[in-house]
Amino acid sequence: MNRPRIYARPNKPLTIPVRKRGKVTPLEAFEAFEAPEVITVDKFTECHVTPDDVARRMVEYLGPQGDYLTLEPSAGTGQLARALIASGHSICELTMIERHNTLANGLRRIGPTLNRCFLEYADEVKGKAEFPRIIMNPPFKQVRAHIKAALSLLRPNGHDTATLVALVPSTFRHDECEHLEDLPEDTFATARVRTKIVRVRRVQL
Numbered sequence: 001m002n003r004p005r006i007y008a009r010p011n012k013p014l015t016i017p018v019r020k021r022g023k024v025t026p027l028e029a030f031e032a033f034e035a036p037e038v039i040t041v042d043k044f045t046e047c048h049v050t051p052d053d054v055a056r057r058m059v060e061y062l063g064p065q066g067d068y069l070t071l072e073p074s075a076g077t078g079q080l081a082r083a084l085i086a087s088g089h090s091i092c093e094l095t096m097i098e099r100h101n102t103l104a105n106g107l108r109r110i111g112p113t114l115n116r117c118f119l120e121y122a123d124e125v126k127g128k129a130e131f132p133r134i135i136m137n138p139p140f141k142q143v144r145a146h147i148k149a150a151l152s153l154l155r156p157n158g159h160d161t162a163t164l165v166a167l168v169p170s171t172f173r174h175d176e177c178e179h180l181e182d183l184p185e186d187t188f189a190t191a192r193v194r195t196k197i198v199r200v201r202r203v204q205l
Contacts (some may be wrong), residue, residue, distance in 0.1 A: 048188045049076065050137045050167060054197075055059070055083035061165045061180055061199055069157065071131040072097050073138065073150055076103055078110045080135050082178040084171055095131070097121055122149035130155035134164040140193055143168050149175070156204035163201050170194040174182075 050058070058080065062070075065088045072080050075096040085091055091111040096105040097118045104115035114121065119142075131153050138146035147166060156162045170182065172195075177198040187195055 048137060048140065049193050050079040051187060052079070052083070054167065054183065054187065056080045056087075058135055058165050058167065058179075058197060059083045059087050059089075061197065062135060062163050063161075065089055066159075068095065068133045068159065069093050069095070069131050070133040070135065071097070071150070071153065073097050073122075073134070073136050073146060074099075075107050075113065076137065080137065081107070081110050082137065104184050114177050119145060119149050122152055129153055130157040132157045132159045132162045135166075136164070136179065137167040140169050140191065143172055147172070147174060151200065153203075154200065154202060158204075160204050161201055163199065165197065165199050167195055167197055170196050172196075172198070174198075174200070176200045 007116045011013070068089075070084065070089065071095055072084075072094065075081060075098045076094070081179070082098055083092060084094060094111055094114045096111065097108050098107055098113060098115060101115060104113050107113040132155065134150050134154055138150075149169070150164060150166070150185060154162045154164050164182075177200055180197045180199055183195045183197065185194055
């Protein structure tokens with residue numbers, strides 16, 4: 001009795017054609033990643049989505065691109081991360097942190113994300129992790145705690161200067177903060193809070 005030849009090579013090519021793709025810019029690569037259609041600010045998310053134009057300016061305030069490890073605490077829908085990548089920043093040097101499960105899952109479409117509370121993370125890695133760049137839009141109700149935690153991780157780490165850029169309520173004050181600009185009152189439709197952009201720079205000693 002003839003048995004079937006189980007390991008016989010099929011009578012067809014073992015390769016498939018691959019279409020060559022042209023060079024894709026960082027901005028084109030991330031146009032497909034859109035924020036959720038509806039974002040609400042509630043006690044669980046406290047998410048105020050940073051407008052595109054504001055996110056771009058915040059990235060510009062960080063300074064020229066380079067091999068900078070960059071932290072985005074409370075990354076929300078990833079608006080700041082998208083602006084960073086569109087400007088040429090490497091996703092491999094970006095750390096995103098978001099405690100809300102649904103938002104964290106969405107961020108993973110952009111890059112590696114830590115699904116946890118930033119304040120707990122900062123407390124655990126203080127003295128161990130250093131970031132020469134931090135960009136953030138922290139929860140307004142806990143802005144002082146989040147800025148303090150971020151500053152505890154801000155170090156030049158081999159660079160000449162460490163820079164933090166943050167979007168905060170207009171009433172926020174800190175001795176190290178440089179006031180960059182006031183934002184329009186309607187920047188956040190879901191939050192009646194006047195806001196501004198501030199920056200902290202620390203020079204390598």
